[in-house]
Amino acid sequence: MSLDWFSARSLYFPACAAATSVVLLGVQRIFSAPLSENTRCSTERRAGSVQRLKFAAHRVGGANIFCWQLARLLACLVLVVLSALDKKDERPDGGHDVAWHAPSAFQWSTHTTALHTTRLSWTGAALLATYGYSSALSMYTLFTTPRSSRNTQLHLCVTLLSTWFVYVARDMYPLATYTLVPLDAADPLLWFKVAVLSVAAVVVPVCIPHTYIPIGASIQNEHVPPEETASWLSFVTFSLLDPLIWKGYSSLHLSYEDLPVLADYDSAEHLRQRAFPELDPFESASFASKPRHLVFRLLRVFRSEYIFIAVTTALRVPVSFLAPIGLNRLLTFIESDGEGAVVRPWVWIIWLFLGPFLSSLVFECYAFVATRMLVQAESILTQLVFEHALRIRVKEETLHTDVESESNLESSNTSEAVPAVKTVRTGSAAEGSNGQTKVPSSTARKADNLVGKINNLVTTDLNNIVEARDFLFLVIYCPLQIIICVWFLYEVLGAASFAGLAAMVVTFPIPGFVAAKVNQTAKERAKKTDARVQQVTEVVGLLRMIKLFAWERKIKERIAEKREDELTWIRKTRTMTLINMNLNFAMPLVTMIVAYATYTMILGGQLTASRVFSSMVVFEMLREQFRMVGSMVPAVIQAKVSLDRLSAFLRSTELLDRYAHLQRADEDVFSAPDQQVTGFQDSSFSWTASDSSSQSRSGRSSTPRAGRRDFALRVSGSLQFVPGALNLVVGPTGCGKTSLLLALCGELHFVPQTPAAWFNLPSGGGVAYAAQEGWVQNETIRENIVFGAPFDEGRYWTVIHQCGLERDLSLFDAGDMTEIGEKGLTLSGGQKARVTLARAVYSDAAILLLDDVLAALDVHTSKWIVDKCFKGGLLRNRTVILVTHNIPLVADIAAFVVSLSPDGRVVGRGTVAEVLSHASSNSKLVAQVEEAKQMDDKVHSVLDAPPLDRQQRPGGKLIVAEQIAIGSVNWEALALYFKSLGGVTFWVLYFSCLAMSNAVILMQTWFLGYWAQQYEDAGEGHAGEVPAGRYVAGYGALVAINFAVYSAAFMVFLLGSMRASRIIHETLISSILGTTLRWLDVVPVSRIITRCTQDLRSIDGPLGLVFTQTAETAFGILSRLAAIIVMSPIFVIPALFVAVVGRACGQVYIKSQLSVKREMSNARSPVLGHLGAAIVGLTSIRAYGAEAAFKATARERLDKYTRVARTYYNLNRWIGTRTNAIGGLFSAGLAAYLVYGTVPKASTTGFSLSLTVAFSRLILNWTRNLNQMEVEGNSLERIQEFITIEQEPNPTESGIPPAYWPASGRLRVENLGARYSLDGPPVLRDINFDVLSGQRIGVVGRTGSGKSSLMLSLLRAIFTSGHIYYDDIATDRINLDALRSNITIIPQQPEMLSGTLRQNLDPFDQHDDVTLNDALRAAGLVRLQEGSDTGGRITLDSAISSGGGNLSLGQRQIIALARAITRRSKIMVLDEATAAVDYATDTAIQESIRQELHGVTLLIVAHRLRTVMDADKIMVLDAGRLAEFDSPRALLQRPNGLLRSLVDESADKDELMTIAKAGLLQT
Secondary structure, three states, X not given: OOHHHHHHHHHHHHHHHHHHHHHHHHHHHHHOOOOOOOOOOHHHHHXXXXXXXXXXXXXXXXXXXXXXXXXXXXXXXXXXXXXXOOOEEEOOOOOEEEOOOOHHHOOXXXXXXXXXXXXXXXXXXXXXXXXXXXXXXXXXXXXXOHHHHHHHHHHHHHHHHHXXXXXXXXXXXXXXXXXXXXXXXXXXXXXXXXXXXXXHHHHXXXXXXXXXXXXXXXXXXXXXXXXXXXXXXXXXXXXXXXXXXXXXXXXXXXXXXXXXXXXXXXXXXHHHHHHHHHHOOOOOOHHHHOOOOHHHHHHHHOHHHHHHHHHHHHHHHHHHOHXXXXXXXXXXXXXXXXXXXXXXXXXXXXXXXXXXXXXXXHHHHHHHHHXXXXXXXXXXXXXXXXXXXXXXXXXXXXXXXXXXXXXXXXHHHOOXXXXXXXXXXXXXXXXXXXXXXXXXXXXXXXXOXXXXXXXXXXXXXXXXXXXXXOOHHHHHHHHXXXXXXXXXXXXXXXXXXXXXXXXXXXXXXXXXXXXXXXXXXXXXXXXXXXXXXXXXXXXXXXXXXXXXXXXXXXXXXXXXXXXXXXXXXXXXXXHHHHHHXXXXXXXXXXXHHHHHHHHHHHOOOOOOHHHHHHHHHHHHXXXXXXXXXXXXXXXXXXXXXXXXXXXXXXXXXXXXXXXXXXXXXXXXXXXXXXXXXXXXXXXXXXXXXXXHXXXXXXXXXXXXXXXXXXXXXXXXXEEEOOOOOEEEEEOOOOOOHHHHHHHHOOOOEEEEOOOOOEEEOOOOOOEEEEOOOOOOOOOEHHHHHHOOOOOOHHHHHHHHHHOOOHHXXXXXXXXXXXXXXXXXXXXXXXXXXXXXXXXXXXXXXXXXXXXXXXXXXXXHHHHHHHHHXXXXXXXXXXXXXXXXXXXXXXXXXXXXXXXXXXXXXXXEEEOHHHHHHOOHHHHHHHHHHHHXXXXXXXXXXXXXXXXXXXXXXXXXXXXXXXXXXXXXOOHHHHHHHHHHHOOHHHHHHHHHHHHHHHHHHHHHHHHHHHHHHHHHHHOOOOHHXXXXXXHHHHHHHHHHHHHHHHHHHHHHHHHHHHHHHHHXXXXXXXXXXXXXXXXXXXXXXXXXXXXXXXXXXXXHOHHHXXXXXXXXXXXXXXXXXXXXXXXXXXXXXXHHHHHHHHHHHHHHHHHHHHHHHHHHHHHHHHXXXXXXXXXXXXXXXXXXXXXXXXXXXXXXXXXXXXXXXXXXXXXXXXXXXXXXHHHHHHHHHHXXXXXXXXXXXXXXXXXXXXXXXXXXXXXXXXXXXXXXXXXXXXXXXXXXXXXXXXXXXXXXXXXXXXXXXOOOOOEEEEEEEEEOOOOOOEEEEEEEEEEOOOXXXXXXXXXXXXXXXXXXXXXXXXXXXXXXXEOOEEHHHOOHHHHXXXXXXXXXXXXXXXXXXXXXXXXXXXXXXXXHHHHHHHHOHHHHOOOOOHHHXXXXXXXXXXXXXXXXXXXXXXXXXXXXXXXXXXXXXXXXXXXXXXXXXXXXHHHHHHHHOOOOEEEEEOOOHHHHOOOOEEEEEEOOEEXXXXXXXXXXXXXXXXXXXXXXXXXXXHHHHHHHHHOOOOO
């Protein structure tokens, strides 16, 4: 395109753009639906001028937008006027010319001039039409709504921008050259027109805010999100965060409410609507029919984001070459003294600024979209996993799954997990879980765990997936960058660049080999980390048991052993990383040396300064690509593995039958003939579909796998529960009573036995479920009972009364607003059971499934529940199915009874008499039932409490809010890390190596400049006189020295960081193991696990990395500053100014970023906590039909996390744009000074610019690293907080008891008082008693009377006063480990370790199998399994899942009893140790204890009076005081005694009297 053609026709371009716009707008209007909105209402028509302006401003989105649009309209009108008034000037030869062209540039004949004059008139008209059209569009946008004018705005901007670009090419570009002049220079108003046009075409579109348009009617923000209304300028520079930044700088802490409002497109509800049609198996029509990999589905969901990312990634490549090209051209200009130059040097100086600045802007825009996509993906995938988890079948072990087949790969992804407590007791699986499988010990470690798997999916795997969001760098950026680097090097060095490229190709396999080794060591390290994390997770979940058993020291040693294994592999991984890093650093240097050597020694070229310093920058970029590839490939591989795991979870996880039927349309559905019937017919149920597939139609497994317990619930014939009445489910411990309830709920896999088989639970009227182990949320008592239902005050307080909770609420300062705490820690076992019952009763469900809710209650409370609740009005005409062992208490109101055999078969159905009469073994129970029927109904007022204050009272919060530090990271936290790194020797060695390394790096740059200077001094044609070989060897030697010194510094810090990781981990674990039980009550387990996993991972990795980068950058700054002082002293002050400004920006930024980071750390935990709690209570949630409410809560918590996370990532963009702008200005300023302020010399200029660019980059990197270190230091603060928690007394030399102690089990208590916290109310008052060695003491009392508190006091687990003497030695003078090692307690809720039964009984291998089997026999396990087949028996090799989830509660209590027997302590405490077993088993256990534990002092807490009625003495507690203490016979003789009242209320009163008199149990 010639200059003549461009000058004559370029002014037609804007008119063409305007004409195209007219056509497109017309087509759009023809094919679009007519606008329904009326832009002017009647009120506006009647309003005055001022009001009309206000209406107009409101219509377009606010006064600010209205003013900008008005300014653009005025600018367009000014351009119209200027174009219309533009006069033609007559030429000297009779022609005419328009002032828009320079007449002196052309020579015309008279005829040609006439034609030219006509053409110029048309160009003026074209411009006039263009400006007129733009004015019309501006007027339209000013008086219409944003929805109507969205397309119009775009057309207006394009039209004006095309005109502006024409003038830039015609009149602004020539100013940057030596050979061209502006084409319209003759126009005196040229620059005024350009200025007005720039306002209309550039300033207004860039600065005008966007109008907030809600995405949909269902998603609208109360406040306008600033991100959706920011202008393009504010958005690109992230100035929209300025108010937040300055508010954070001026305040102590930014709270969550101070953060910008969440944008509509970030809300969890919108993201769900956007992604689930593609990702969710039940909402995506193509998920099953088109089994595409999940990565392609995610790409489809985020297609617009990835298109933008691809464009910005590709755009960043050419932009990043602006600075190298500018440096090359500038040095070439200096070398040639400007001869032959076309472009002025200030252009190249501007390029030195624009290169890094534009590259930064492009990158920050890319990062903005990428991090937004990251947070959105976290929200989407978390919702996806959570909602799918609500559909899956609950089982403790899911062997042979597709996910498990990837266990080898999976281990590499769990190293950074923040797992929840790996216990799946769903509040439902307690007794019914006996139907679940047990695996051999070799397989137990591989057994999958539901909570653990889901937690890993939403933490580690989700992390891996989002970390690979930059995979387009490998596909687009790196290849383009390498291609352009090679092209640039060829332009600078010629054929020598191919020699360097050949060296790169030859050495390329080496880093690949090393990277493979790095990957192998990383996998091994991940396995060790996973082992430690699993150990810590289980220990934290069982911390109360560990403390009560005095296992702290041995557990700490076990964890330390796992930690040492992990640190060994961390050290190996870091060493391999150093080798890989050095290779990635060396390869481009080798390439550079080969290229320079070839260019000088073989091709004989002159290595000028322009070639050296510009190629150095490109070689640095090439090295960066190698580093990027090396770091990105493992991340992409890990993301692929995690996506496979997520896909397997969505596709292969076993679902409930009702969801599986939806996926398999051909599946036969067995439905009941009458949908209102509750019951079964010819049905069999298993815990997994895989179990059922191995069973024959008869329900028996032909060849059960070794060590596996195959269980099936079998119902032959028809079993229909009586509607509107109380139905009982009875049977021995472990027979599958809970399984029957869960089968009704659809939780088990249905296996029809005949074609007429069915089961049915009518859900139209609602279903309520109360689990045996009461499932409660970490909310208040009221919120747990109401459970999201409408609050009916009258009904609520009636439920409280009928469930016997009035007296309990009166004991709490905050009444029913008391927070229950994690796992219901605030409540006793009986209180938790009654809260769970109250929830079921309060609901309006027509069917109530109650799983042994009476087991944890004393006689008084049980009788109250039966009389007030079961016989009360709230349960009238409601179907109640109750699992219970306490048949006598409810026999008179039960309309129907189902009896189960030990092998899970229904052996009886009908009335109580009909069922029990079929089994001679139940003759005793039949007699008890008959006796109960003859008893008078009498409900004493023992449960009556003072009138309860029903007003809401504050102060019921138990769980302390997580502390958020204020201001900078405190020195105590940093000192913890720095001191742990090492002493003076470490710091001297490390800093010395860093100083030497930076000096050598500086010498390398100077050496290249000196080498280039030799060619300048030798002159043209004398290149052969320069000894190139010597210089190549010298440069290579400097590179080798740098490698050696830097490697030494790296290894010194590596050893120090390993020491710090070991010390901090040991200190943290010791602090947690040594804390008080009260602290464990108020701090959630998930918070402790986060410190031991996520925060500790920061110490092992990111913190050390950021610190080394900060230290290296600091030494680099000092060395460059020294060189700048020598080479360009005048720039010392600007350099210091940059340092001060950069640090000031960092200080302003870091105050806000630290606050947001702390809020972000706290915002993620509630999401994981809610997910974990929901999985634990999955059966209850599904039974109540509360899935939608839990999904809504999950979305609310995700929105909170998303709001904080988006702000956190956006703040990084804010500091990035500003620091890069400062660095670019400093480099451009130095270049301008060297070119225009001195007599420039190419080598000196190149060296100075290299130093300056490096210096400014290091200054800003140092600022970033320092800020990032403060951010990572948040983990140090959180760990430091847990190191300084309250501690139990440490062991002392004086606290070691004599070697003979304890010789007996005598226990004497004097004036004992106790409270759970120093400022809390007393729970025990003035307790005095004396127990002789070997006596059996029964401890009874109402719920909340202080029985468990007394037992904890004996172990000094709570704050006590008074004196306790154990074998005549005061327990407060003995070390806690010695005391607790010699008192064994069996809690009401026993805890199990994952592993084999042998490992649970003897975790530290102190006993042989004979001793362990004897303990099991004494505990009653052998008797319990009589009649069971071999495949279903529990042996020492049977696997126990974490928490004992694959055992019933009764079985766990028996194993806990066996563990206590194994310890052989002189004092043993049984706290409701047999509450969950049937009466016959309980009787046998007590008989066995009496025989096996002869000489052992037994304190037996029990609600079953039969358990303690043959004790030597019975202790009756009431409201924390010892009310009665004597032999049972003596206490029964007190007419008004508390024990006497309990016995009188019992259905087996006469038998209890007989036992007490005889002093032994009747068998």
